[in-house]
Amino acid sequence: MNVPADRNAGDITDVAGYMHGLGRAAREASRALARADTNAKNRALAVMAAAIRRDAAALLQANAEDVAAARAAGLDDAMIDRLAMTAKSVESMAAGLEQIAALPDPVGEMGGFAYRPSGIQVGRMRVPLGVIGIIYEARPNVTADAAGLCLKSGNACILRGGSEAIRANRAIAACVREGLREAGLPESAVQVVATTDRAAVGELITMKQYVDVIVPRGGKSLVERIDREARIPVIKHLDGICHVFIDEGADMDKAVRIADNAKTQRLGTCNTMETLLVHTAVAKFVLPLLAKVYADKGIELRGCERTRALLPGIKAATEEDWRTEYLAAILSIRVVEGLDAAIDHINTYGSQHTDSIVTEDYTRARRFLREVDSSSVMINASTRFADGFEYGLGAEIGISTDKLHARGPVGLEGLTTLKWIVLGDGQVRG
Amino acid sequence: MNVPADRNAGDITDVAGYMHGLGRAAREASRALARADTNAKNRALAVMAAAIRRDAAALLQANAEDVAAARAAGLDDAMIDRLAMTAKSVESMAAGLEQIAALPDPVGEMGGFAYRPSGIQVGRMRVPLGVIGIIYEARPNVTADAAGLCLKSGNACILRGGSEAIRANRAIAACVREGLREAGLPESAVQVVATTDRAAVGELITMKQYVDVIVPRGGKSLVERIDREARIPVIKHLDGICHVFIDEGADMDKAVRIADNAKTQRLGTCNTMETLLVHTAVAKFVLPLLAKVYADKGIELRGCERTRALLPGIKAATEEDWRTEYLAAILSIRVVEGLDAAIDHINTYGSQHTDSIVTEDYTRARRFLREVDSSSVMINASTRFADGFEYGLGAEIGISTDKLHARGPVGLEGLTTLKWIVLGDGQVRG
Numbered sequence: 001m002n003v004p005a006d007r008n009a010g011d012i013t014d015v016a017g018y019m020h021g022l023g024r025a026a027r028e029a030s031r032a033l034a035r036a037d038t039n040a041k042n043r044a045l046a047v048m049a050a051a052i053r054r055d056a057a058a059l060l061q062a063n064a065e066d067v068a069a070a071r072a073a074g075l076d077d078a079m080i081d082r083l084a085m086t087a088k089s090v091e092s093m094a095a096g097l098e099q100i101a102a103l104p105d106p107v108g109e110m111g112g113f114a115y116r117p118s119g120i121q122v123g124r125m126r127v128p129l130g131v132i133g134i135i136y137e138a139r140p141n142v143t144a145d146a147a148g149l150c151l152k153s154g155n156a157c158i159l160r161g162g163s164e165a166i167r168a169n170r171a172i173a174a175c176v177r178e179g180l181r182e183a184g185l186p187e188s189a190v191q192v193v194a195t196t197d198r199a200a201v202g203e204l205i206t207m208k209q210y211v212d213v214i215v216p217r218g219g220k221s222l223v224e225r226i227d228r229e230a231r232i233p234v235i236k237h238l239d240g241i242c243h244v245f246i247d248e249g250a251d252m253d254k255a256v257r258i259a260d261n262a263k264t265q266r267l268g269t270c271n272t273m274e275t276l277l278v279h280t281a282v283a284k285f286v287l288p289l290l291a292k293v294y295a296d297k298g299i300e301l302r303g304c305e306r307t308r309a310l311l312p313g314i315k316a317a318t319e320e321d322w323r324t325e326y327l328a329a330i331l332s333i334r335v336v337e338g339l340d341a342a343i344d345h346i347n348t349y350g351s352q353h354t355d356s357i358v359t360e361d362y363t364r365a366r367r368f369l370r371e372v373d374s375s376s377v378m379i380n381a382s383t384r385f386a387d388g389f390e391y392g393l394g395a396e397i398g399i400s401t402d403k404l405h406a407r408g409p410v411g412l413e414g415l416t417t418l419k420w421i422v423l424g425d426g427q428v429r430g
Numbered sequence: 431m432n433v434p435a436d437r438n439a440g441d442i443t444d445v446a447g448y449m450h451g452l453g454r455a456a457r458e459a460s461r462a463l464a465r466a467d468t469n470a471k472n473r474a475l476a477v478m479a480a481a482i483r484r485d486a487a488a489l490l491q492a493n494a495e496d497v498a499a500a501r502a503a504g505l506d507d508a509m510i511d512r513l514a515m516t517a518k519s520v521e522s523m524a525a526g527l528e529q530i531a532a533l534p535d536p537v538g539e540m541g542g543f544a545y546r547p548s549g550i551q552v553g554r555m556r557v558p559l560g561v562i563g564i565i566y567e568a569r570p571n572v573t574a575d576a577a578g579l580c581l582k583s584g585n586a587c588i589l590r591g592g593s594e595a596i597r598a599n600r601a602i603a604a605c606v607r608e609g610l611r612e613a614g615l616p617e618s619a620v621q622v623v624a625t626t627d628r629a630a631v632g633e634l635i636t637m638k639q640y641v642d643v644i645v646p647r648g649g650k651s652l653v654e655r656i657d658r659e660a661r662i663p664v665i666k667h668l669d670g671i672c673h674v675f676i677d678e679g680a681d682m683d684k685a686v687r688i689a690d691n692a693k694t695q696r697l698g699t700c701n702t703m704e705t706l707l708v709h710t711a712v713a714k715f716v717l718p719l720l721a722k723v724y725a726d727k728g729i730e731l732r733g734c735e736r737t738r739a740l741l742p743g744i745k746a747a748t749e750e751d752w753r754t755e756y757l758a759a760i761l762s763i764r765v766v767e768g769l770d771a772a773i774d775h776i777n778t779y780g781s782q783h784t785d786s787i788v789t790e791d792y793t794r795a796r797r798f799l800r801e802v803d804s805s806s807v808m809i810n811a812s813t814r815f816a817d818g819f820e821y822g823l824g825a826e827i828g829i830s831t832d833k834l835h836a837r838g839p840v841g842l843e844g845l846t847t848l849k850w851i852v853l854g855d856g857q858v859r860g
Contacts (some may be wrong), residue, residue, distance in 0.1 A: 011647065026470060028689075031803075034801065035800060035801050066556060086640065108800060114822060116820060116821070120811050120820070122820075125799065125807075127803070129834070130803070130835055164777075212833055213833075213834060233653075233663070235834075251856065254855075254856035257856055261858030264541065293827070318785065336574070346567065368556075370464070373464065373560070376850040376851075377851055377852070378852035379852070380552050380860040381852050381854025382856040384858070384859040385852055386552055386850070386852075390546060390548060390550070391546070391552045391850065394544055401561050402663070403560065403642055404642075404663045404835040405834040405846050407848060407850070408850045417833045417837050418837060419803075420805060420806040420821065420837070421806075421808075422807070422811050422816075423808075423809050423811070424815075426561070426688065426811075427810070427811045427812065427814040427815070428688060428690070429574055429691060429695055429815055429820070
């Protein structure tokens with residue numbers, strides 16, 4: 001059963017039946033995709049990119065209608081900002097698909113083979129997860145990105161975008177289907193949920209027989225709700241409470257540059273620094289320098305007692321501040337006794353996302369790397385680098401704050417798993 | 431807070447408070463363990479093994495009391511069989527800890543470092559998961575095995591064994607604590623839940639702030655209940671419906687040897703074959719040979735129509751048979767048209783555990799490896815090899831039938847995760 005993804009929402013009254021139909025079709029398509037060759041997948045990606053470029057005007061028109069409807073419905077500016085597409089964002093969607101085509105195919109990689117005393121030879125092969133359900137909010141570019149990443153990694157996917165982006169998502173989905181068709185791959189490898197009924201999400205995250213993993217992308221409340229209600233494993237991103245620790249052994253130029261960039265390069269991203277930790281031995285040198293940098297950029301500072309003694313007039317940071325992801329022009333600052341106190345603070349208040357130490361001291365740098373329990377741990381680099389493109393993954397489906405399976409930026413590899421391969425010559429167990 | 435693991439069950443009225451106390455202590459211990467050096471961990475394992483050998487008589491006495499109580503309570507023979515220890519099983523517990531000590535330490539392995547265009551150098555480091563909750567039934571040896579594997583992989587653990595094994599588990603736990611103490615590691619790195627109150631399990635599987643992963647070991651109903659109710663990721667094992675497919679290109683000697691061993695070497699294990707698939711072109715040669723082997727070993731056969739035409743008198747297999755993990759002296763047999771039908775059967779009815787093809791044909795063997803979506807896929811080897819020891823993991827905490835994180839036998843590596851490491855020299859993002 002293959003329900004056309006551009007079917008009108010109004011046609012669907014039996015949401016559970018509709019979603020199970022998508023699930024069955026996705027499961028079937030996943031088997032074809034798992035054995036699809038690299039050329040077919042790359043050809044599909046190239047055709048999708050070309051179709052998106054060719055249909056740019058129509059995509060922008062569909063998006064303009066979404067934006068108009070969103071405004072009429074009174075959605076806030078931040079939401080409309082995420083929803084709105086431009087000629088540039090359409091081009092970057094197409095370019096993104098071509099970049100995914102250029103990445104090595106992870107499926108079928110084999111390695112680690114070793115002979116065992118029994119005579120069997122044991123290794124592992126990288127294989128797709130199967131069917132991936134992706135639930136996201138406004139941004140229509142996720143439709144193309146997610147379809148591309150799932151396809152290249154050999155997975156079928158079911159995409160459930162925000163209802164506010166439904167027109168653009170359908171137009172993008174038509175380009176995606178064209179690519180699949182041209183490459184001889186099943187169109188149901190990528191299905192966009194056509195109904196805006198919220199019950200569709202409830203079905204998607206509980207139909208274990210058809211879906212292997214759920215990736216929610218959006219605000220924390222969406223992600224928490226999905227994680228709470230899902231009966232399928234979830235690869236998710238919650239908070240990004242990132243720290244920079246300026247050690248007593250820091251190079252002060254690097255410290256100022258990194259603490260500036262980590263906070264101010266972009267305020268609203270998950271890898272933006274939210275709390276700055278400063279070694280007590282260098283606080284009196286570096287904090288006044290940084291206070292000037294932050295003042296020039298309009299960053300509000302909130303400090304511990306020792307910070308406030310050095311920067312009179314700033315607001316006191318509360319226990320709550322240490323636990324807050326501001327995503328705004330606010331920074332909390334704490335002066336600490338040393339490395340142990342910094343690591344304790346990070347492991348207590350952080351969100352295990354990304355934390356960086358600025359130091360020239362080898363032993364303390366090495367301890368920081370081992371003992372900070374976060375998905376990305378850095379030495380002398382801005383937390384803003386925690387990103388699939390910057391890490392060389394080529395693209396990312398998201399940044400995981402979970403520990404199991406995929407940690408940190410999740411690219412093609414995170415959408416695959418390893419199975420064991422045993423090569424024998426008639427061996428039996430004694 | 432460190433609640434002694436040998437505290438009597440009767441002392442504990444506030445189960446939630448007690449479990450949260452264990453959780454806090456485990457979380458704290460996990461930080462010390464994550465930075466413990468390899469020597470300290472190996473020393474602890476060696477002392478545990480020595481203590482178990484020294485206390486063998488006391489362990490057997492405690493176990494004898496458990497067995498007597500279980501008999502008095504009317505537990506079935508299979509349960510008592512799993513519960514009962516012998517001098518040999520005590521020795522193998524000690525030897526198992528020594529084997530774990532001899533394995534390489536997975537914690538801190540680093541690799542994959544590459545320079546990025548920005549100048550940062552990005553790689554990954556293997557790190558412990560944190561705190562592992564293990565819930566198991568009768569077998570007391572799991573207490574030592576699980577403690578050893580968690581310790582070597584740098585994880586704290588909370589062990590909740592079956593109430594019927596409580597005396598032996600406490601005696602083993604005392605040996606484990608002695609090892610931790612002697613090596614200067616926190617005793618709360620391994621805590622055995624002292625109460626047999628079932629509410630303790632409910633707390634363990636929902637206290638997300640203290641526990642990172644749950645590993646249930648036991649019957650399917652236990653595992654399903656834990657998986658349904660847990661609010662923490664679960665590494666689990668459900669069914670083992672394993673297949674052997676005898677291809678038309680099979681060497682008949684290998685086919686008979688493997689189909690015999692996979693079914694009859696042990697009947698009750700998860701990697702035992704439950705359904706035999708035979709290519710129609712060779713069925714008339716191989717099935718009569720196998721029927722004799724199975725008849726001699728008392729295996730009941732249930733077949734499809736074509737099987738029954740070749741082996742008159744055997745029972746008809748129903749749709750239900752294809753979905754059944756017998757764990758008993760029963761085998762279902764199906765004659766199939768060829769490789770595609772075999773793969774379809776396995777992907778439809780199997781449990782994604784372990785499946786083997788017997789063939790000398792290169793192309794079909796290669797397709798089987800890629801297209802069978804199971805945690806272990808084999809060529810010309812008995813499914814009985816799907817096991818951590820046989821694969822060279824040294825020991826296993828279980829065999830995962832999940833796809834995310836750990837698939838197949840789970841050893842030390844499956845109890846760890848990878849974090850990203852970024853080495854910079856003052857880089858900021860432009």
